Amino acid sequence: MVYSLILSNIAKHIQLTKKEEDLFLSLLEEKKIRKKQFLLHENEISKFTAFVNKGCLRSYSIDRNGFEHILQLAPPNWWIADLHSLISKQPAKLNIDALEDSELLLLYREDHEKLFSDVPKFERFFRILTENAMAATHSRLLDYMGLNAQERYEGFCNRYPSLMRSLPQKQIAAYIGVTPEFSSKMKADLLRKQK
Amino acid sequence: MVYSLILSNIAKHIQLTKKEEDLFLSLLEEKKIRKKQFLLHENEISKFTAFVNKGCLRSYSIDRNGFEHILQLAPPNWWIADLHSLISKQPAKLNIDALEDSELLLLYREDHEKLFSDVPKFERFFRILTENAMAATHSRLLDYMGLNAQERYEGFCNRYPSLMRSLPQKQIAAYIGVTPEFSSKMKADLLRKQK
DNA sequence: GCAATTTCTTAACCTAGATTATTAGTAAAC
DNA sequence: GTTTACTAATAATCTAGGTTAAGAAATTGC
Known part of the structure; x- marks a missing residue:
């Protein structure tokens, strides 16, 4: 070690x-x-x-x-x-x-x-x-209070790009506070938007 | 002072x-x-x-x-x-x-x-x-993630009975994360239940 | 003490996100 | 290399809580 x-x-x-x-x-x-x-x-x-x-x-x-x-x-x-x-x-x-x-x-x-x-x-x-x-937890709590799911999802992508790549997306859903189904939908929407 | x-x-x-x-x-x-x-x-x-x-x-x-x-x-x-x-x-x-x-x-x-x-x-x-x-903020974040509005409202009543009495209820709504209208509805529901 | 502002209640209607179900892909285990 | 178990995608349906609106009650300021 x-x-x-x-x-x-x-x-x-x-x-x-x-x-x-x-x-x-x-x-x-x-x-x-x-x-x-x-x-x-x-x-x-x-x-x-x-x-x-x-x-x-x-x-x-x-x-x-x-x-x-x-x-x-x-x-x-x-x-x-x-x-x-x-x-x-x-x-x-x-x-x-x-x-x-x-x-x-x-x-x-x-x-x-x-x-x-x-x-x-x-x-x-x-x-x-x-x-x-x-301070980080405060900012996360404020995100929960004031942002919608899409905004929290995008926030996660921007803040933790490497976790975004390494974690299964159901874990990301459990972190940002949505169901895996909805997380999958948001991902699809984002991809569609980017094209 | x-x-x-x-x-x-x-x-x-x-x-x-x-x-x-x-x-x-x-x-x-x-x-x-x-x-x-x-x-x-x-x-x-x-x-x-x-x-x-x-x-x-x-x-x-x-x-x-x-x-x-x-x-x-x-x-x-x-x-x-x-x-x-x-x-x-x-x-x-x-x-x-x-x-x-x-x-x-x-x-x-x-x-x-x-x-x-x-x-x-x-x-x-x-x-x-x-x-x-x-630790207190962690517990509050977990409440946001895992409890519904009614449970957060009751949690607030139990944890902060004196604030419950001294604060206008729109401030309590802004703390537990609901609209004042919905907070008012929950209060009415609680009273009805207690009778 | 009265007008002005702020807070609260109620109710009809609406929507973001959950739930349920089905199908398909992927990785791990034997 | 095939079975078993996660993981993900999509879509139809449902619901907790938001939105809008309008009137009532309580505070505040003068």
Whole structure:
């Protein structure tokens, strides 16, 4: 497993000494999971945050009618967790599984806390990380509130062209909040329009 | 203006010395605004975070059809800002105004940064604050994706009974994402059901 | 205290997107 | 290399919630 990705991810916001870097890396657990395997099941208590080195994960909830709604997609260089379960130590409402064979680095909550007290700079790093994630989630919520399905679909194409290519379109539908049937219709309409 | 509310808000997560407390309070700017006055206009660059001591604010965006969508409601003891504009220094996509006459404490971004370097504990405080806000926003996004209007309406009644009483119902409609007309219909249906 | 504005209610009608069903393509498993 | 299981396309039908309109009630301002 390579650590260059996670170290450059961190170096964007804080500078670590060699010693701090080593401490941090020593806390990480490497994990490989195969497509469709779960990292977290609903009702479990989430014990770690995962950094995606390779592959792609998703977190999603299942509604009363059995439909999946994707809260987060995590391609390489992203962090993913059930934040609510992690901080409240309550059972997760989310599932997290792999959309492709993936390589992860896990940071367990207790080590995470230890890291915060040993290297306070990490408070800063995760404060900034969470602020950015918050701003992104705000913008997604506003899209849900103010845009129609076609606009959300086009927004996704523009923002995540590589996911657009790598993910099955039913996953994209579950992310933008439409049925796969309607997503297929929008795709056909778009193609027709472009010609 | 009283500082007890903001100090207890902070004391929930970090302990400050008297000196740190004084430094923090010295950075705050008191501001009173009247109902309907703006704290931030779309396209301005957001320069501060506001803590609500009294009253109630909202942040919202206006969609292409002129409809308002409320991103956040901030009753007393809550923080509010256009986070995206604040961290990216880009023009705000949100408006922030007062739903009632309100008393605020403003923390300007430059003082905020100063606070982070002078008292690193505040990194921790705002990290935790943002994590909690993130978890709340996740849950709200999942509600948008998986619940129908009636369920979101009932969810709001249960979670925020006091806002339910103090806010005009068109604001509640703009928060849960329905038209005022449909919100009125749901209210009538609920009353009928309860009898 | 009254006029002006804003908010709320009700109801008829409309539409974006869901549902259901069928058929076809694609990839994985044996 | 054929069976099994996902994944996608298309189309007919249905419905939750939006739109429009018009009157009633509540607030606000002077």
